[in-house]
Amino acid sequence: GDHEDFMPEDIVERPKITFQQVGGLEAVKDQIKMNIVYPFQQPALFKSFGKKVGGGLLMYGPPGCGKTYLARATAGECQAHFISISIHDVLDMYIGNSEKNLHNIFELARHHTPTIIFIDELDALGASRQQMLHHHGRMLTNQLLTELDGIDSNNSEVLVLGATNSPWFVDASLRRPGRFDRILFVPPPDLEARIEILQLHLLGKPIDAIDYARVARPMERYSGADIQAVCSIAAERVITQVMKSGKMRPIRTEDLLEALKVCKPSTLEWLATAK
Ligand code: ATP
Numbered sequence: 001g002d003h004e005d006f007m008p009e010d011i012v013e014r015p016k017i018t019f020q021q022v023g024g025l026e027a028v029k030d031q032i033k034m035n036i037v038y039p040f041q042q043p044a045l046f047k048s049f050g051k052k053v054g055g056g057l058l059m060y061g062p063p064g065c066g067k068t069y070l071a072r073a074t075a076g077e078c079q080a081h082f083i084s085i086s087i088h089d090v091l092d093m094y095i096g097n098s099e100k101n102l103h104n105i106f107e108l109a110r111h112h113t114p115t116i117i118f119i120d121e122l123d124a125l126g127a128s129r130q131q132m133l134h135h136h137g138r139m140l141t142n143q144l145l146t147e148l149d150g151i152d153s154n155n156s157e158v159l160v161l162g163a164t165n166s167p168w169f170v171d172a173s174l175r176r177p178g179r180f181d182r183i184l185f186v187p188p189p190d191l192e193a194r195i196e197i198l199q200l201h202l203l204g205k206p207i208d209a210i211d212y213a214r215v216a217r218p219m220e221r222y223s224g225a226d227i228q229a230v231c232s233i234a235a236e237r238v239i240t241q242v243m244k245s246g247k248m249r250p251i252r253t254e255d256l257l258e259a260l261k262v263c264k265p266s267t268l269e270w271l272a273t274a275k
Pocket of ligand 1: 021022023024025062063064065066067068069070120164165189197200223224225226228
């Protein structure tokens with residue numbers, strides 16, 4: 001088809017991960033189930049209760065707390081295809097041609113139904129952002145509105161999830177009914193969630209009996225991505241020692257505590273500006 005000239009098929013993923021691989025965020029997962037997964041699986045049931053099917057959902061929150069990861073897992077839950085794009089990429093890669101390419105992305109989605117399209121950095125389109133007052137940003141916003149309005153909400157096999165770190169910059173026109181009209185905060189993980197994320201990222205690796213609560217307690221304001229980094233640094237520490245000593249050993253609680261010292265939380269700045 002026409003779209004193949006512009007859009008490589010390999011941007012279409014088939015995610016295997018589900019909500020089980022996403023630590024914490026129980027309230028957010030419940031919201032996504034009720035708004036996306038269940039209506040997707042049982043559209044007739046939802047309609048019989050007068051519930052809306054389809055429409056876009058906007059996730060916001062500090063970087064690294066799982067917005068992209070959740071979107072991918074949502075596609076996994078729905079056994080849908082997944083296309084992930086960011087506004088900056090669409091603007092950068094196809095300068096002057098970004099509307100056509102956004103259209104081609106939606107075309108590609110329609111060719112692979114069911115599909116979830118994930119659009120990151122939606123704030124980059126915000127009219128209140130000075131750099132975006134220029135022509136390309138405005139035209140791309142209009143194209144996105146056209147695409148969103150073109151999705152048949154009664155019979156939709158294409159769903160759109162949006163994400164931003166700066167919801168206050170997202171163009172108001174994108175927030176109207178039928179577009180990104182439902183908003184979800186994706187917060188930094190609480191203690192229980194941090195323990196789960198630690199366990200998820202250490203799964204299958206050589207580990208000792210780890211005191212997860214002791215490691216997770218001081219990790220307030222660490223994002224999921226920060227926790228992943230801590231696990232990775234702890235593993236490097238062990239590998240270095242195994243290489244030096246020639247003696248195998250597992251990751252222990254103290255390796256994680258040491259890794260904490262060099263790995264600081266990254267959500268503080270966001271939480272400060274968001275207030
Ligand atoms: P950004 O705003 O920077 O795009 P994001 O919120 O989309 O960030 P992700 O890209 O989803 O963040 O998260 C980065 C990585 O951190 C993920 O690939 C995943 O490995 C890990 N991660 C984040 N949150 C979780 C979580 N709740 N459970 C398990 N892993 C997580």
